[in-house]
Amino acid sequence: MKRTSLAGDSCPVARALDVFGDWWSLLIIRDASLGRRRFGEFQASLGLAKNILTTRLRTLVERGILKTVPASDGSAYQEYVLTPKGHGIFPILVALRQWTEEFDDHPDEIATIMVDRDKGKPVKKLALLSQDGRVLGAADTTLKPRPAVKRARRVSA
Amino acid sequence: MKRTSLAGDSCPVARALDVFGDWWSLLIIRDASLGRRRFGEFQASLGLAKNILTTRLRTLVERGILKTVPASDGSAYQEYVLTPKGHGIFPILVALRQWTEEFDDHPDEIATIMVDRDKGKPVKKLALLSQDGRVLGAADTTLKPRPAVKRARRVSA
C-alpha cells in the first residue's frame, strides 16, 4: 500500500497528520489525556488488535508524543504517559469534540461534555483571535510565506 | 480487515475521526478551504491516485462536508466546495497547524504562517476559555455525562 509519507511536506497541517494522523494514534492520545496509562487499558478501551497497539505505542514514543515510565503501582511493567509535545495535542482534541457537538447528525449519542474543573460549567468554543482581539473566521485569514528565520549572530567566537 | 467503524462510538472525538479521520480527507478539506475546487486541482496538489480521490470526494459529499456545484467557469464540469459543516472544520485545521508550529522538530520546513487578512499579522493561538473567561489547560477540564436532552413538551395535540 505504501502510504505516501507527508513528513517532508511544507504544510504544517500535513506535517501534523504525518505524526499522529492515522486511524488509531489520536484515539490513543485521547485515552492518554483521559489518564489511561497501561497497555491493557488502551487495548480494552479501544478494542484494537494488540500488535497494532504495540506498533502505535512504539511510534508515538519514537516521535516524542508519549514516553514510557517505569512503573507507578509498583509492578515491574511500564506505563505510557504524554510528553509536553503530546499534551500540546489537547486543543486538537477539543476542536474535534466541538465540531462533533456542533455538526453531528446524532448529537444525542454523544456521551460527555467538557466542563471546567472549577465551576463545572461547559467550556466555551475555541476562538481564533487576531492580535488586536477580533474573532477570526476562515475567511478573515490568509497564509503568508514564513519569514526567514533569524540566524544566530555568530556560532563560535 | 474490516476497519472498525467508530460511527457508533459515544466519544465525540472518535465520531469526528470517523467522518474525516482517514489519511486524505483532512488534506482535501484543507485544500478546499484554500480555495481549490476542481478534481484536477486536488489531484495535482495532493498527488494521490485518482481513484482514491474519487472515493474520498464522494464520501465527503455523502457526509455533508463538501457539495458539488454545477460550474463556475462556464464549463459543464462540476466543482467541490465546502458546506457549512465543512467550514466548521476550520478550527481543527488551525489547531493542527499551531501544534506543528510549536512542536515540530524542523519548523524551518514550514512554508506558511496564518495571518489575519486585515492587518497581515500572525493570528494568536487558539485558547480554550471557561464561561467566566479563564484560559483552561487540559488539567483544568473534566468530562461530565451529557445532560439529558430537553424533550419536546408534547409531540401531538
Next chain:
DNA sequence: GCAACGAAGTTTAATAATGCAACCAACTGG
C-alpha cells in the same frame, strides 16, 4: 521453590484498504 495466572508482546494467516497504472467517456477547442 514450583505451578498457575495474567500482562505485554510477537508471530501467523486471512482479509480489506490502498496505491499505481492503464483504460474510458464526456466535454472542449479548433
Next chain:
DNA sequence: CCAGTTGGTTGCATTATTAAACTTCGTTGC
C-alpha cells in the same frame, strides 16, 4: 469531427489491519 483535457473507472500488486495462537516474562498462591 478530431486532438487534448477533465473526471473517473477497472484490475492488479502491495500493504495494513485483524483475530487468534503462541512466547515471555512478572506476579501471585501455596
